[in-house]
Amino acid sequence: MKLTPSADELAYWLILHQDKVVQLGEEPGLLKCHWSALDFAAAYAGEIIKIGEYRQHNCYLLDLGSESPGSPRTELVGLRATLMTQSSDAYQLIARGWQLAHFLRTHRYCGQCGRSMHLVDWELAMLCHGCGHRCYPRISPCIITAIRKDKQILLAQGRHHKSGMFSTLAGFVESGESLEQAVHREVMEEAGIEVKNLRYFRSQPWPFPHQLMVGFLADYADGEIKVDGEEIIEAHWFSMDELPLIPPAFSISGQLIEATRQLIEG
Ligand SMILES: [Zn+2]
Known part of the structure; x- marks a missing residue:
């Protein structure tokens, strides 16, 4: 309002x-x-x-x-x-x-009829008085997952990580897909491996511009690392005492890496 x-x-x-x-x-x-x-x-x-x-x-x-x-x-x-x-x-x-x-x-204009949209005052939404089309703030779910194999963690360098940072694998959930399916698909697409034993970790809003990152811990199941070369240019298994440059602790990726460290050092 x-x-x-x-x-x-x-x-x-x-x-x-x-x-x-x-x-x-x-x-x-x-x-x-x-x-x-x-x-x-x-x-x-x-x-x-x-x-x-x-x-x-x-x-x-x-x-x-x-x-x-x-x-x-x-x-x-x-x-x-x-x-x-x-x-x-x-x-x-x-x-x-x-x-x-x-x-x-x-959302200044209606995606259905093109008229001006107005902010309604009883909930957070934009409404078109012409056709009744209503829009709510967009939230895009993304999965993000730390994969453990014995005493190592899988970290990957994205094409957009110019700083050379290695991070946990992440990707948008597709229409009609469950969070778990998205984890299995993204990990296979980006790193070519299968994972098992998914455990929900926590979530974090990531406003760049409207992702909701849903974190999972997972264990390696099968396969050899094979990066897609598109989104991911490099991925390796890292021991905890030889980690590359990783995301900061305020990010869910940094927290997933820390949680995996605790699992390994248990
Ligand atoms: Zn309209």
Whole structure:
């Protein structure tokens, strides 16, 4: 629901410009200030969306879209760099706010009849008054899995990991597919092996732009590593004491690798 906060409300703010988070020279993340202190945002009164509560204050999203804040006080920080430093509560709010902003930016017109869409005020959805078509924020489930073989873990380097980072295997769930089927298919497609003994681990919203990563631990069953050469350019079994560059601990991939380490070192 869009609203205008009162000038003297002390709140937390997630302010977005394009794919950046607007900062006022403090720690990256949610800004704590009064609405009246956001002088550059006055034109957006009535465009504010509440995304939750944080430390006993309301937390609001303000999406400037392609408009620059135009204030010398502000800095812009990338979403990924911002999320890396957050507590899990703040992470969740920022991820949610970013996904909502992305949803609103990409659902301005009806996909069925082409008329303008409107944000409804009883739930988070965009509605076309012309044909009744309704859209909800998009969430794309992806599986991500750590595969253990004796005392080793399978890690792969994706084509897009320019830094040379090796990570756990991951991929989008396809229409009509269960999460478990997606794990077996992705692992076979990307690394050419079969896995068994899938155990649900945990999940993590990954707002780049709207994935829900569903983590599994798995054991090697059969086959030799054979990478697809498309998404994955290299994959190997690694011992825990000779890991390559891996994802940070805040990511579910980093957590899956740590969980596998604990299984191995048991
Ligand atoms: Zn329509």
